[in-house]
Amino acid sequence: MTEKNKIMLEVKNLSISFGGLRAVDEFSISIRKGQLYGLIGPNGAGKTTVFNLLTGVYKPNEGSVVLDGTEVTGKKTIEINHAGIARTFQNIRLFKELTVLDNVKAGLHNQFHYSTIEGILRLPRYFKVERAMDEKAMELLKVFDLDREAEYQAQNLPYGKQRKLEIARALATNPKLLLLDEPAAGMNPNETQELMDTIRFVRDNFDMTILLIEHDMKLVSGICEELTVLNFGRILAQGNTSDVLNNPQVITAYLGE
Amino acid sequence: MVIKMKKSMNKNTKNNFITYGMVIIVFAIVQLLLATGHVSSLMGGLLVPLCTYVILAVSLNLTVGILGELSLGHAGFMCVGAFSSAFFSMVTKNTLPGGLRFFLALLIGAAAAGLFGILIGIPVLRLNGDYLAIVTLAFGEIIKNLVNVFFIGKDENGYHFSMKDAISLDMTVDGETIINGPQGITGTPNDSTFLIGVVLILITLVVVLNLIHSRDGRAIMAIRDNRIAAESIGINITKYKMMAFAISASLAGVAGVLYAHNLSTLTALPKNFGYNMSIMILVFVVLGGIGNIRGSIISAVVLTLLPELLRGLSDYRMLIYAVVLITMMLFNWSPKAIEWRERVLPKNLFGGKTKEV
Numbered sequence: 001m002t003e004k005n006k007i008m009l010e011v012k013n014l015s016i017s018f019g020g021l022r023a024v025d026e027f028s029i030s031i032r033k034g035q036l037y038g039l040i041g042p043n044g045a046g047k048t049t050v051f052n053l054l055t056g057v058y059k060p061n062e063g064s065v066v067l068d069g070t071e072v073t074g075k076k077t078i079e080i081n082h083a084g085i086a087r088t089f090q091n092i093r094l095f096k097e098l099t100v101l102d103n104v105k106a107g108l109h110n111q112f113h114y115s116t117i118e119g120i121l122r123l124p125r126y127f128k129v130e131r132a133m134d135e136k137a138m139e140l141l142k143v144f145d146l147d148r149e150a151e152y153q154a155q156n157l158p159y160g161k162q163r164k165l166e167i168a169r170a171l172a173t174n175p176k177l178l179l180l181d182e183p184a185a186g187m188n189p190n191e192t193q194e195l196m197d198t199i200r201f202v203r204d205n206f207d208m209t210i211l212l213i214e215h216d217m218k219l220v221s222g223i224c225e226e227l228t229v230l231n232f233g234r235i236l237a238q239g240n241t242s243d244v245l246n247n248p249q250v251i252t253a254y255l256g257e
Numbered sequence: 258m259v260i261k262m263k264k265s266m267n268k269n270t271k272n273n274f275i276t277y278g279m280v281i282i283v284f285a286i287v288q289l290l291l292a293t294g295h296v297s298s299l300m301g302g303l304l305v306p307l308c309t310y311v312i313l314a315v316s317l318n319l320t321v322g323i324l325g326e327l328s329l330g331h332a333g334f335m336c337v338g339a340f341s342s343a344f345f346s347m348v349t350k351n352t353l354p355g356g357l358r359f360f361l362a363l364l365i366g367a368a369a370a371g372l373f374g375i376l377i378g379i380p381v382l383r384l385n386g387d388y389l390a391i392v393t394l395a396f397g398e399i400i401k402n403l404v405n406v407f408f409i410g411k412d413e414n415g416y417h418f419s420m421k422d423a424i425s426l427d428m429t430v431d432g433e434t435i436i437n438g439p440q441g442i443t444g445t446p447n448d449s450t451f452l453i454g455v456v457l458i459l460i461t462l463v464v465v466l467n468l469i470h471s472r473d474g475r476a477i478m479a480i481r482d483n484r485i486a487a488e489s490i491g492i493n494i495t496k497y498k499m500m501a502f503a504i505s506a507s508l509a510g511v512a513g514v515l516y517a518h519n520l521s522t523l524t525a526l527p528k529n530f531g532y533n534m535s536i537m538i539l540v541f542v543v544l545g546g547i548g549n550i551r552g553s554i555i556s557a558v559v560l561t562l563l564p565e566l567l568r569g570l571s572d573y574r575m576l577i578y579a580v581v582l583i584t585m586m587l588f589n590w591s592p593k594a595i596e597w598r599e600r601v602l603p604k605n606l607f608g609g610k611t612k613e614v
Contacts, residue, residue: 089489097548098475106479109472116500119471120464126471133472153605171577173490176613215310 006033006068008209009177014053014063022100023049025233027063029211031177036203038224038241039210044254045230047186047213048090051179055087056080068176070121082110084176088166090213096155098163100146103154104137105242107172109239113135137172143205144168144198160191164198171206180212192216196223220247273466276551277459284455300565305519307561308454309335309512309587312461314541314557316508318467321539322548323474324501325481326392327380330397331509332534336363336525337373338366338510340404340436343445347435348411350446359448363441363457363514370510373400376502382498385484389502397535404525409436410473412558441524442517449519457515457555461508465550469506477501544585556585 007030014027024046031037035061039047052058054065063174064073074084095103114129144164154165163183170178174211183199184192196219202208214220220227220241226243227235231253237244244250258311287304287613290296313331321330342362349358373396381392408419412432419425436442468474478496479487488494517523527533541560545552563581567574 057485077488078491078493081489087489089486093483093486093489095486097482098478100479102475105472106475106487106492109476110491112472113423114471114472116468116471118468119473122467129472169486169490 007031008033008035008068009054009211010064010066011054012064012066014050014060014065016053016060024053024060024230025231027053027230027233027235028207029228029238031209031211033068033209034203034207035209035226036199036208036224038220038227039213039230040213040215040220040227041230041236046233047230048181049233050230051087051181051213054080054179055085071136080175081175084174085179086170086173086175086177087179088163088170088181090181092152092159092162092166094162094169096153098154099150100141100152100154100157100165101134101137102148104140104172105133107169108133108136109173110128111172111174113201140168140172143201160187160195162224163187163195167198168204171202171208176209178208178210180214182213182215184216185213189218192219195219200221205244217245265611269470272536273462274465275555276462279551280455280458280462280554283513285473299561303561303565304451305449305454305515307558308451308458309516309519310538310541310561311554312512312515312558313509313538314463314545315458315461316505316512316555317538318545318550319468319508319540320502320555321480321542322546322550323465323469324477324505326496326498326502328393328502328505329390329532329535329539330395330400331538332530332532333393333397333400334370334373334506334509335513335516335534336397336400336404336512336530337437338507339523339530340442340513340525341369341510342366342514343442343517343523344409344435346446346448347442347444350444355448358446359518362448362518366508366510366514366517368510370513371503371507374474374506377506378499378502382502383495392530394535397530397532398576401525401527401530404436404441405439405528407436408434408438410434439523439524443519443522445520445523447518447521448497449515451543454515457511461511462550462554464508468501469550473497473500477535477539517532538588540582544582544589546589548603552589559585 007028009031011027011029015022016024019151028048028199039050041047053060056079058076059074064071066072067083067085070083072080095106098106112129112133114125118125131166138147138150141150144167146161146168148164149161154162157165167180169185171211187195199210203210223242226239227241228238229244229250236253237247237250278581291301313335314555316326317331320326342365346358346362377392377396381389406420408423408426410417410423410432411429412428414429417426417428421570423437426432426434476487476492479492480494480497484494541557542553544560545554545556562576567577569576
């Protein structure tokens with residue numbers, strides 16, 4: 001298999017029930033390296049539940065998740081992050097009382113190391129590693145045009161920038177696969193346009209594979225190469241973006257009969 | 258860009274040094290007053306307890322403000338530190354030189370309290386919610402009562418232990434009771450001085466402030482701000498919660514060591530190691546500003562000295578104390594007051610942002 005067609009994420013028959021409700025039923029997806037993949041569907045279709053299954057928040061009842069050849073099914077959130085999946089959240093979850101810079105540096109936590117003792121006694125390695133972290137974090141912030149706000153408390157950022165900061169923090173963990181949960185929610189058309197450019201930039205420059213949930217059809221049709229449509233926890237349609245969006249079943253699910 | 262980053266690093270360091278400087282200046286002033294005889298013996302006797310309270314307030318702020326968990330049994334950890342170190346000092350009173358003995362006592366007190374912190378943390382810190390408050394509340398009471406039924410004595414046959422009374426220790430005539438149940442430990446060497454207290458405050462501050470501004474501190478505050486997000490970026494929640502709580506507990510143990518070696522008789526009473534004491538430490542932390550280390554120091558000092566300074570007003574003493582509590586609370590938390598403070602007072606004086614020290 002060539003590098004280009006390498007499968008980054010392979011999900012097979014993923015299912016979970018909450019009591020009698022089958023929230024996600026036999027979800028399968030295959031994402032190639034470097035792909036921009038969209039997951040869409042009406043409210044309550046189970047999109048975020050899929051994300052929660054992929055990142056270990058919920059343990060699946062059935063099915064398997066393989067990331068870049070490594071089985072990660074049912075592992076803990078931390079282990080899955082170490083394996084290479086990072087995510088953002090539908091309802092923004094920043095470290096709101098930390099500075100913007102520290103939010104990203106928290107994301108760099110597992111990339112840079114010094115011991116607690118070195119930190120408390122401020123040994124030379126503390127300064128060396130912290131400086132390296134600062135540089136790396138500023139580099140990331142610059143990509144998202146947040147470098148001027150580095151010293152702000154995260155909660156004081158405007159909404160659109162908070163969304164961007166979440167992406168920057170996820171990228172800081174050096175993932176192979178990035179999951180974006182409604183990145184454009186609450187953004188105005190200009191911000192959405194800007195976000196689309198940023199997502200493309202991230203894919204191209206960080207060599208990233210991206211799976212995103214989105215309701216904004218302009219964004220979805222604009223940047224996603226392939227789509228999966230969920231409805232009532234089941235896959236309704238899957239394939240090329242334009243094909244899927246013209247699928248009568250999909251239109252019915254979104255707009256009704 | 259690089260300049261900006263340097264500035265941020267220096268800002269933290271500068272802020273820390275202002276805090277250290279404040280402590281040293283106050284120490285110098287008090288020494289001066291002591292030397293010129295301006296301190297009454299009553300106030301003089303309050304200096305070491307004052308250091309104890311400052312250490313307790315700072316260490317509790319690590320749990321409450323930085324880790325974001327509520328501990329209602331901080332006096333319990335202090336109690337563990339006090340009794341374990343006092344026991345050690347009693348045993349080695351005649352064999353070790355004073356300085357070394359006290360140093361070891363400090364380590365033992367810190368280690369014992371830290372150990373209890375870990376023991377409590379292992380089950381409780383895995384849970385989310387207010388469980389830590391409930392368990393530490395119980396822990397504080399249990400430790401206090403447990404200490405009151407401990408009898409340990411020593412004679413030429415070795416150590417004797419009982420949980421009934423001193424007679425059941427069954428010692429020979431020249432045996433010596435070290436821990437005598439409700440009567441506690443009598444004759445602990447008085448190793449604590451104001452100087453040692455201030456040095457311990459500074460050590461506590463270095464540990465806490467440097468921890469906060471390190472990789473580990475960032476992880477701890479990330480967990481406080483959003484546990485789910487912290488987990489999603491690969492931060493080991495339990496590890497860092499345990500780290501913060503154990504450090505906080507062992508610093509409370511250090512305060513206990515300082516406290517124990519300032520008294521000739523150490524007893525576990527509700528007054529010194531009970532629920533009220535834990536709440537008082539929490540009051541220092543809340544009024545000083547949750548997460549604001551410098552504020553904790555100031556409020557511990559003010560609220561400890563105030564009742565003594567107001568002694569002349571006899572009946573109105575506690576009334577004024579209450580008014581001061583309310584004023585401090587308003588000054589710290591009211592949005593209007595914060596706005597005024599930011600406009601009028603120099604930025605660095607009160608630590609600027611509330612939660613980032």
